[in-house]
Amino acid sequence: MIKATHSWWAIPVTFLVAFILTLLPMPEWTVWFRPAWLLMALIYWSMKLPYRVNVGTAWMIGLALDVLNGTLLGEHALALTITIYFVIRMHTRLRMYPLMQQSLWVCMLVMFYQFILYCIQGFIGSPPKTGLYWAPALTSMLLWPWVFIIMQNHRRRFKVA
């Protein structure tokens, strides 16, 4: 058997895919339903490997997202940082949960993330005016089991530890 290669790119590549999914043009009506792909990828890695993907990673990814999205610089960075902090605080618990219970937690975390963004948008005077703003929490929750399984496969194939 071939020895496990040191695949350092296995983690960045998932973030790259998450970025692409975040920026991919979608039909007009789906605009509020886009799941929080980057947050989901971050939750997975910080839950499994909190010593490799941590709050600092979340901050840098959030900053890149702010530049790409044209939002207030630091807005997504702050929201991701705080959310990932809590994920890392309870990563051992999250790992033990069955998939369905994990999904519920993801729903809560995405909602929390959205809540921080909501507050910031409120501060700068353009809070979202539609209840659909909270839809990503639901779509992320529904997609979480698949994301989790795909990421698990990916992690095992490239033996990331």
Next chain:
Amino acid sequence: MGLSILLMILDQRGAGLQRVREILSVPLSAFEYAVSWPIHTFDQFGNALNSHAGLAKENRQLKAEQLLMKAQVQRLLAIEFENNQLKALMHSSAQIHGKVLIAQLLAIDSDPFVNQVILDKGSHDGVFIGQPVLDADGVMGKIIQVSPITSRVLLINDTHSGVPVQNTRNGVRAIAVGDSYSRKLHLVNVPQTVDINVDDVFVTSGLGEHYPAGYPVGKVISIKRDTGLQFAAIDLQASARSDRSRQVLLVWPNQNVVSTPIKAGAS
């Protein structure tokens, strides 16, 4: 965390973070191209597979349209000529023609909070901050950020955008401010008694020196005159099809007026 709060405050105050954004966006703009490329390619495949009949029909339509346009252009040329002559008579130095450049939108979705799009032309092509962007039907927005190969456009229906406009019917001036949620424009601070009707067309007034004068901005779709309020609530439907057009025009307006940004664009 403290750093991100600091960043946010600085960015909101507009204090010198523009440069940071530009530097950060240089490596990221390559990424924007990467996302956009497959979508354009698929579109091209779709075009290549279009049936012959469809193309023939489109061709006929376009020819008819071109004929119409030519007729209109001829008329316009005459008018423009006359206008130039009259202006020359009045010793006015205003230029009618500006330099234009056609740019493509990159197929990138932004955050639903912000109405911005990304173009495939950047400071390499002389694009500068504050430059007006038009499409076939009207004013689309202006450039707020440039990197060497991309630039970011703030659409006129964004909350942070305001365009000085003028009624074509009677010359009433106002400011059209965007609304990111309804994708419409509002006229702000317009007194109740002003003469504005539904279906009036508003064009850029050229005040503020950002947008060249005379390009269509929008059509009035509703007016609410609530006597309890100080101002009338007037909604405009933007003439530019910011959700549909793929190609846009970058305009170098009257080069004498906007002197500082030109220098930045040329470097």
